[in-house]
Amino acid sequence: QKEVEQDPGPLSVPEGAIVSLNCTYSNSAFQYFMWYRQYSRKGPELLMYTYSSGNKEDGRFTAQVDKSSKYISLFIRDSQPSDSATYLCAMSGLYAGGTSYGKLTFGQGTILTVHP
Amino acid sequence: DSGVTQTPKHLITATGQRVTLRCSPRSGDLSVYWYQQSLDQGLQFLIQYYNGEERAKGNILERFSAQQFPDLHSELNLSSLELGDSALYFCASSVGTGGVYEQYFGPGTRLTVT
Numbered sequence: 001q002k003e004v005e006q007d008p009g010p011l012s013v014p015e016g017a018i019v020s021l022n023c024t025y026s027n028s029a030f031q032y033f034m035w036y037r038q039y040s041r042k043g044p045e046l047l048m049y050t051y052s053s054g055n056k057e058d059g060r061f062t063a064q065v066d067k068s069s070k071y072i073s074l075f076i077r078d079s080q081p082s083d084s085a086t087y088l089c090a091m092s093g094l095y096a097g098g099t100s101y102g103k104l105t106f107g108q109g110t111i112l113t114v115h116p
Numbered sequence: 117d118s119g120v121t122q123t124p125k126h127l128i129t130a131t132g133q134r135v136t137l138r139c140s141p142r143s144g145d146l147s148v149y150w151y152q153q154s155l156d157q158g159l160q161f162l163i164q165y166y167n168g169e170e171r172a173k174g175n176i177l178e179r180f181s182a183q184q185f186p187d188l189h190s191e192l193n194l195s196s197l198e199l200g201d202s203a204l205y206f207c208a209s210s211v212g213t214g215g216v217y218e219q220y221f222g223p224g225t226r227l228t229v230t
Contacts, residue, residue, distance in 0.1 A: 032216065043118065043206055043221035044159070051216070088159065092214075102147060102213050103172050106159040 003027050006089055006107025015116050019076040021087050023107045026070065029093035030105075033065050035074045036088040038109065044088055048074065079114045086111050119143065120222035122207050128228045134195040137225045141188055141209030147171070148190040149210075149219060150182055154203040165190055166213040197229045 006023045013019055021035075032051055036044035048063040050056045050072075056063045062075040072091075076083055090104040119142035129135055141148050150162040161174035165184035176182075179197075184190045194201060204224045210217040 034218075036221075041226075043120075043223045045118070046218055046220060049218055090159075101172050102149060102164050102166075102210060102217065102219070103161045103174060104149075104151075104159075104219060105161070108158045 001026065002108075003105050004089065004091060004107045007110055008108050010111040010113060012113045012115065013079055015079060015081060015114055017079050017114070019079050019083070019112060019114075021074040021076075021089075021110050021112070023072050023089035024070055025072070025091055025105075027091070027093060027105070028070075030091040031094055032092045033063070033072050034090040034104070035061075035063055036090060036106075038086045038088060040085075047087075081114050081116055084113045118220040118222060120207060120209050120220055122205075122222040122225050124225060125223065126226050126228075128230065129197060130230055131197055131199060133197050133229075134193065135197065135227065137192040137194070137205050137207075137227075139190045139192070139207030139209075139222060141190070141207075142220055145209035145211050145220075146188065147210045147213050147217065147219075148184055148188070149208040150176075150190070150192050151206045151208065151221075152203050153206060153224070159206070162192070164213070171213050194227070199229050202227055202229045 035048045038044045053067045060077045064073045086109040088109045089107040121140045146167045153159045162176040164172040208219040208221045
């Protein structure tokens with residue numbers, strides 16, 4: 001079983017729809033949670049960054065983390081055709097003793113298409 | 117544009133050969149990370165350097181090695197290449213080390229082994 005599971009989709013929605021993207025994880029040491037967007041043949045671009053549990057909002061994007069359920073979500077409101085991309089969740093955690101480490105563990109990515 | 121640069125953009129080489137991928141981090145960033153992205157494995161962490169020292173290692177093959185130079189640029193060396201090494205190789209950088217620091221990715225090097 002992978003440490004991070006993400007439904008690869010593909011997901012196709014009409015313009016203006018609310019999109020929900022999700023990841024589950026198994027490693028309790030994960031403390032930092034990120035969402036990256038990757039356009040075809042480009043490098044991943046950091047969208048949202050959350051520490052521990054809670055919600056974070058940035059414009060049309062909302063990230064949620066539920067550590068008790070080991071479940072994270074990204075919501076996109078008023079989706080646009082320009083949001084069409086692969087969305088990757090990523091996580092990192094702590095060594096024993098509390099030192100954080102920079103290795104990111106990624107989900108497989110969800111392919112999103114927003115059609116006009 | 118993330119500010120991270122990678123060269124070359126594309127590389128085509130034969131099995132058994134050796135290649136070097138180069139990465140320049142964002143100005144001010146001390147950490148460099150290397151990742152491999154393939155269709156079947158997704159994005160996998162290979163190795164991290166912080167200010168010239170190796171900081172963390174992932175599932176990096178023994179045929180692969182990396183280093184970070186005093187000017188903070190990094191190189192990933194891949195040797196005895198196999199068909200399965202064909203993938204996108206990304207470099208990322210962050211200002212510090214550890215999960216608390218945001219990582220910014222470069223555009224990647226697409227390696228094709230024939």
